[in-house]
Amino acid sequence: MKDFGFTISKGRSLDLDNLQQDRVDKLLELVPSYKLCIGCGGCTASCSAAGFTDFNIRRIHTSFLRARYDDLDKQLQKCMLCGKCTLVCPRGVNTRALIINMRRILAGVDSVTVNEEKGVVL
Ligand code: SF4
Numbered sequence: 546m547k548d549f550g551f552t553i554s555k556g557r558s559l560d561l562d563n564l565q566q567d568r569v570d571k572l573l574e575l576v577p578s579y580k581l582c583i584g585c586g587g588c589t590a591s592c593s594a595a596g597f598t599d600f601n602i603r604r605i606h607t608s609f610l611r612a613r614y615d616d617l618d619k620q621l622q623k624c625m626l627c628g629k630c631t632l633v634c635p636r637g638v639n640t641r642a643l644i645i646n647m648r649r650i651l652a653g654v655d656s657v658t659v660n661e662e663k664g665v666v667l
């Protein structure tokens with residue numbers, strides 16, 4: 546194919562009929578601090594895994610909110626759960642609990658035992 550020097554991005558429109566709001570509601574119930582996220586990207590900038598892989602935690606939690614689950618479960622496995630992103634978040638979002646709960650919700654685990662109020666149970 547001819548290289549025109551630019552690419553056409555995939556459509557970014559949201560399918561509001563298939564947003565799977567229950568997954569988002571569950572995530573916000575388990576990690577209420579996520580409601581305070583301002584999307585600054587500090588978590589991605591400080592991420593230990595991002596230095597070695599294409600892992601982008603901000604893109605992942607934003608995609609989850611928008612019900613774009615394509616490869617999220619695979620991407621989430623790149624996180625080492627070191628907790629550095631949680632330390633730097635200016636809004637106090639418990640990103641580590643966020644990641645663990647996104648993994649569990651995507652895996653369809655019913656009895657989620659990780660709650661940021663009660664601490665992380667692995
Ligand atoms: S650092 Fe905190 S506020 Fe900023 S994008 Fe990450 S989770 Fe959201």
Ligand code: SF4
Binds near residue numbers: 623640
């Ligand atoms: S807990 Fe995961 S997302 Fe956060 S800094 Fe560590 S590797 Fe990155």
